[in-house]
Amino acid sequence: MALIIQKYGGTSVGNVEKIKNVACRVRSARQDGNDVIVVVSAMGEETDRLLDLARDITDQPDEKEQDVLISTGEQVSSSLLAMALKSLGVNARSLLGHQIKIQTDSAFGKARILKIDSKRLLRELKDGKVLVIAGFQGVDEKDNITTLGRGGSDTSAVAIAAALKADICEIYTDVEGIFTADPNICPDARKLNKISYEEMLEMASLGAKVLQTRSVQFAKKYQVPIHVRSTFKNGTGTIVTKEDQDMESVIVSGVTYDKDEAKITVTKVPDMPGIASKLFTPISEANIVVDMIIQNVSTDGLTDLTFTVPQADFKKAMELVMVTAREINARDVLADTNIAKVSIVGMGMRSHSGVASKVFTVLAREGINIMMISTSEIKISCVIESKYTELAVRVLHEAFGLGENKEL
């Protein structure tokens, strides 16, 4: 008998019929003799509907109250799923963030899980119940309701799996697993049977939206095996697990892209200690995550600094940068929102040379100019003009032989 955590996303519980379908899936896992904990997201577009209500009230909704508001979405779906299970004869109950003390910090709207009361969960499991937990939500130490940010239910599920040392954390979604590239762009994209935490982490933060980045960090830290699979089709999906021998032999596992960033360049910045700090401190204090940062070699004591931020934070970031640029006597602040980041990810890159040059060659052959480059041990990212995104993904996917019918 295994302990299985199953997480169902918004499209999987999008309406009453789909919730009943999920209930059948859960029942069958239970009938196979497993202990089952289910984590659910809000139904379909519910979170957006609630956010719209908040924005109709005021342009700048209070973040703390907004969390109280949007956490109702998961409360609704978890109670409905528990009802559906009970009507199928499954002993089930819903549990909310405050009931199982999913304790988080107080960063409303993007809180981090600090600890989970696993005793309560184990007690309920011991009673033979299937637990249906409202994802995405927790409480801070003052018992205020918090939410974990977009995709936060993934993190809820993985954190619960970690706290209870579950055998597997199944993430049910509307795709069949993790693919070598977006199948909408590369029709021959291949589903991966297995991928390492490290690769998944890069892919998630590079724009593959199947899993929330933080959930992968959590899974990696606590070695929780994740199975990403389809709610609507049977068959296995992709296992996210720790690196093994097989993975080493594959140079590139996937190609991802992200069109949600914008680029800001500050020109002719005095090249002296403390300048970067002056520039980036106000931005990080505004809770804006800077992705890539590039500084050119300085000439005449002046340098250019370029970095990318999420499109959603672009306007705010520009305002902050304009102020600092004046203070430090930079010449100009240039902005570009028509960019995309295309990346390749793979464990094998560590031990194979020539991967980067192959990327540059392939892109150059198509006349695609590379504006920024960022590399890590297992990924290479290039910022290019947005209009070339699909082309770049396709040629890279082909150049590294990802579309061929070979298994990992």
Add this chain to the structure above:
Amino acid sequence: MALIIQKYGGTSVGNVEKIKNVACRVRSARQDGNDVIVVVSAMGEETDRLLDLARDITDQPDEKEQDVLISTGEQVSSSLLAMALKSLGVNARSLLGHQIKIQTDSAFGKARILKIDSKRLLRELKDGKVLVIAGFQGVDEKDNITTLGRGGSDTSAVAIAAALKADICEIYTDVEGIFTADPNICPDARKLNKISYEEMLEMASLGAKVLQTRSVQFAKKYQVPIHVRSTFKNGTGTIVTKEDQDMESVIVSGVTYDKDEAKITVTKVPDMPGIASKLFTPISEANIVVDMIIQNVSTDGLTDLTFTVPQADFKKAMELVMVTAREINARDVLADTNIAKVSIVGMGMRSHSGVASKVFTVLAREGINIMMISTSEIKISCVIESKYTELAVRVLHEAFGLGENKEL
């Protein structure tokens, strides 16, 4: 500086504009120098929308999960109102049933409040905050979410007022106060300036739906003065308070009616000890509230038993009665759903004779047959054919001079 509890019903917070309007009202009470606690119902038809979702899942939704589901309605409205207040510069915060420990029993769907953590509320008030409390909800001793039944937010408000010894509990609604009769039936119905708890209690349980019966019981027990008034118009409404000299002099305060009951008659029941108990125990165990019970004088050791139950419970009650009727060898079970109960209520009835006979005379003059009669110290109720309801209300309203332009 007074402590004011304000309760806003579903129509008062029916949409975003109305919530903003409520926020202005609350701010003005605050600006007058008062401590203010607001209790809100769910927006408009939200509770019904959620109940429909539950019924789409299953014919018999689990009551415990249904409470988890429908309590989200008040969570949404309380967070939106708190946001609206903050955007007006009012230091406000929402509080849910579990956060202030509105502790109830475990009768899901119709829980009773046992106690309230007034310390938490006082601490927040001391911080200068306006508190926006989600009405209708609480938690049982195991931290399960409970709800208080239709109109339960009234009870939340009164209970909080009692716990904090508030100066006044204002119930904002879509009518201007308590009237001598339903103005839709009696165009000359008059708003009462004042009414006693006892009268209000009778009126509420007899069909005047402005206040939940239990909230009036609570107010009476803890001597909480209630002010029923309009959200949309200024001016005072009706004060519900303890009996005073003035009230004694008024014989009849109002006429009410209730079309939501059904009548069941068991004929030729053996008239011996234990029979009534056999008949009513299964009904009360099914949580069905029996209203009027009438037993005729027995002939030949056999008697007829007639009683009324809510229409909503009629089918279930019939099933139970059929079983018992066979067991006790009763001849027949007769049902009638086309009935209405028309009642007059007034403190002065205690000291005035002839009120009952006047009621019977007035109804007889219109050819209205009385099927059942029930009286208490301060009310007389008659069950009549449903089609005569409006006529009966009008003639009684006129006969007792309620429509004249005299003040209490």
